[in-house]
Amino acid sequence: MERLTGIGVSPGVAVGRAVVLAQPSAVFRFPVPEDRVEREVGAIELARDQSRQQLADIRSRLSAGPGRDLAPLFDAQLLMLEDPLLVGRAQQIVRAERVNAGWALHRAYEELRRLFHEMEDPYLRERETDVADVVGRLRMNLQHRGAGLRDWLKEVEGPSILVADELTASLAAQLDWTRIQGFTVDAGSRTYHTAILARSLGVPAVVGLHDLSGRVPAGTTVVLDGTTGEVVLGADGAELDTAQRRADRPRRRSSLASAARGPLVTVEGTPVRLDANIELVEDLPSLHESGAEGIGLYRSEFLLSGRTLDDATEELQYAAYRSVLEQVAPRRVTIRTFDLDESHLLGSRARSRSRARGGLRGLRLGLSYPDVLRTQLRALMRASAHGSLRIMFPFVTGVDEVRQARAMVAAVSAELGRPAVPVGAMIEVPAAALAADLLAREVDFLTIGTNDLIQYTLAVDRTDDRVSDLYEPLHPAILRLVRLVSRAARRHAVPVSLCGEMASDPAMVGLLIGLGLTEFSMTPTAIPLVRQVVGDLHVDDARRLARHALSLATAAEVEQYLFDALAASVSGPLRGPQ
Numbered sequence: 001m002e003r004l005t006g007i008g009v010s011p012g013v014a015v016g017r018a019v020v021l022a023q024p025s026a027v028f029r030f031p032v033p034e035d036r037v038e039r040e041v042g043a044i045e046l047a048r049d050q051s052r053q054q055l056a057d058i059r060s061r062l063s064a065g066p067g068r069d070l071a072p073l074f075d076a077q078l079l080m081l082e083d084p085l086l087v088g089r090a091q092q093i094v095r096a097e098r099v100n101a102g103w104a105l106h107r108a109y110e111e112l113r114r115l116f117h118e119m120e121d122p123y124l125r126e127r128e129t130d131v132a133d134v135v136g137r138l139r140m141n142l143q144h145r146g147a148g149l150r151d152w153l154k155e156v157e158g159p160s161i162l163v164a165d166e167l168t169a170s171l172a173a174q175l176d177w178t179r180i181q182g183f184t185v186d187a188g189s190r191t192y193h194t195a196i197l198a199r200s201l202g203v204p205a206v207v208g209l210h211d212l213s214g215r216v217p218a219g220t221t222v223v224l225d226g227t228t229g230e231v232v233l234g235a236d237g238a239e240l241d242t243a244q245r246r247a248d249r250p251r252r253r254s255s256l257a258s259a260a261r262g263p264l265v266t267v268e269g270t271p272v273r274l275d276a277n278i279e280l281v282e283d284l285p286s287l288h289e290s291g292a293e294g295i296g297l298y299r300s301e302f303l304l305s306g307r308t309l310d311d312a313t314e315e316l317q318y319a320a321y322r323s324v325l326e327q328v329a330p331r332r333v334t335i336r337t338f339d340l341d342e343s344h345l346l347g348s349r350a351r352s353r354s355r356a357r358g359g360l361r362g363l364r365l366g367l368s369y370p371d372v373l374r375t376q377l378r379a380l381m382r383a384s385a386h387g388s389l390r391i392m393f394p395f396v397t398g399v400d401e402v403r404q405a406r407a408m409v410a411a412v413s414a415e416l417g418r419p420a421v422p423v424g425a426m427i428e429v430p431a432a433a434l435a436a437d438l439l440a441r442e443v444d445f446l447t448i449g450t451n452d453l454i455q456y457t458l459a460v461d462r463t464d465d466r467v468s469d470l471y472e473p474l475h476p477a478i479l480r481l482v483r484l485v486s487r488a489a490r491r492h493a494v495p496v497s498l499c500g501e502m503a504s505d506p507a508m509v510g511l512l513i514g515l516g517l518t519e520f521s522m523t524p525t526a527i528p529l530v531r532q533v534v535g536d537l538h539v540d541d542a543r544r545l546a547r548h549a550l551s552l553a554t555a556a557e558v559e560q561y562l563f564d565a566l567a568a569s570v571s572g573p574l575r576g577p578q
């Protein structure tokens with residue numbers, strides 16, 4: 001038996017067997033009952049058979065064509081498949097440790113990698129990428145056994161405790177929380193997200209356990225107390241009985257998969273609206289499942305994927321917009337006009353997906369190519385007969401652009417004899433945020449796009465990994481800009497929402513509500529969790545939290561403060577220091 005003390009961040013006692021999650025590989029390690037060990041061994045064998053067949057097919061296809069020089073590479077991979085240090089070793093690990101096939105394969109691969117690193121011969125060292133390729137193939141074939149993380153947990157007998165090095169909101173959204181009693185996380189600092197996550201899920205959690213995920217054997221009995229931060233490994237006898245009695249309180253929230261619906265309010269009854277961000281018409285089923293009120297951001301430029309601009313005729317666009325509006329009606333749909341840069345528009349070979357450049361982009365581009373914008377506006381205004389439409393312009397930098405765009409909308413409406421629809425501007429660049437009061441007079445609504453606002457304000461290109469860790473949503477400059485926009489909108493009685501990734505983050509939403517926002521649009525899968533956080537939120541507390549956060553000097557200080565406030569309220573609601 002071993003006792004550890006971490007920081008309790010979500011109250012309650014939980015007991016279960018350890019299921020371990022180690023990232024970045026995101027490979028689970030869980031115990032397999034004795035009678036299923038041979039099934040796991042067989043699964044690895046089956047994955048090898050399938051991989052062998054696939055590699056042989058690739059090889060013979062290559063040998064018959066112009067790629068024949070590459071064929072020997074696949075001979076090498078076929079040989080690796082038979083190497084006892086890989087598949088054989090993985091099977092040995094399953095039998096010896098009674099763990100799942102995926103984890104055993106991961107372990108065998110790590111051992112092999114270490115061997116390769118020690119090799120003197122650079123030619124042999126380079127073969128490591130081939131091993132990675134073979135392992136990737138085996139993993140893919142193994143995964144086809146089940147549909148994903150939710151199914152993997154079904155394999156685990158009895159209640160479990162998730163022991164993770166790190167747990168992200170996106171991963172949490174994929175797990176079946178009816179099977180997990182509680183969780184621990186290794187990281188000790190900047191764990192605000194984890195704490196919010198645990199509270200939203202209603203499961204006990206302890207953070208700050210250093211290397212626990214790296215050393216706890218899968219299947220170990222774990223008792224954790226999310227109030228005191230105590231974790232006991234291998235508890236038995238009277239201690240286990242007591243823990244089990246304390247854990248047996250029915251307090252569990254529903255699993256995230258069952259999204260709540262209907263109007264959402266905070267504890268005091270302040271209405272909060274959660275919409276979905278959508279890229280394609282095919283995303284609509286996930287919108288319906290998520291419990292979103294409507295669509296807060298439809299990224300229309302995705303219509304152009306795989307098409308030239310000439311293909312995206314008024315008719316084609318009209319059909320797409322009409323279909324979305326009809327499927328979502330009577331709920332509201334906000335369609336953003338194409339947010340492209342010139343290289344996309346012209347189909348240039350030099351096209352780049354990076355939107356971090358300050359050239360012709362978004363509304364600016366639309367105004368420079370008025371025919372393109374007019375075609376889109378015609379399609380939108382015609383489609384507006386079929387539902388509740390709002391038109392939104394991206395990458396707005398000032399009032400003159402908005403006036404020109406609105407004039408075009410008015411002209412198109414008149415041409416088609418269609419009544420006006422609400423027209424809004426995205427606040428994605430610092431100029432727009434700083435002039436939000438001026439923009440608010442010109443539009444029917446504002447939407448803060450924090451993805452771009454953060455990168456332009458902090459001068460950090462998110463696609464450049466040398467600086468991407470400087471991309472800080474909690475940077476004081478960002479919090480100030482969000483407050484500025486939210487105040488300007490309120491003063492001019494113009495609705496304002498926020499649709500960047502920040503809105504999808506359950507850890508941020510309290511702060512954003514404290515900054516005055518009550519409308520958000522996000523990835524549909526994030527909605528159930530954010531909904532839970534909002535439903536438990538006291539607006540007064542959120543305001544106090546935001547006020548203090550705004551007085552802090554760095555993103556790290558803000559995050560630490562949010563975490564401390566949460567930890568201080570471990571057995572009560574989230575409150576800032578009094």
Ligand code: PEP
Pocket residue numbers: 297299339355428448449450451452453499500501
């Ligand atoms: C944003 O910039 O926050 C936004 C929602 O737009 P996109 O992510 O499409 O650039």
Ligand code: MG
Pocket residue numbers: 428449451452
């Ligand atoms: Mg943007």
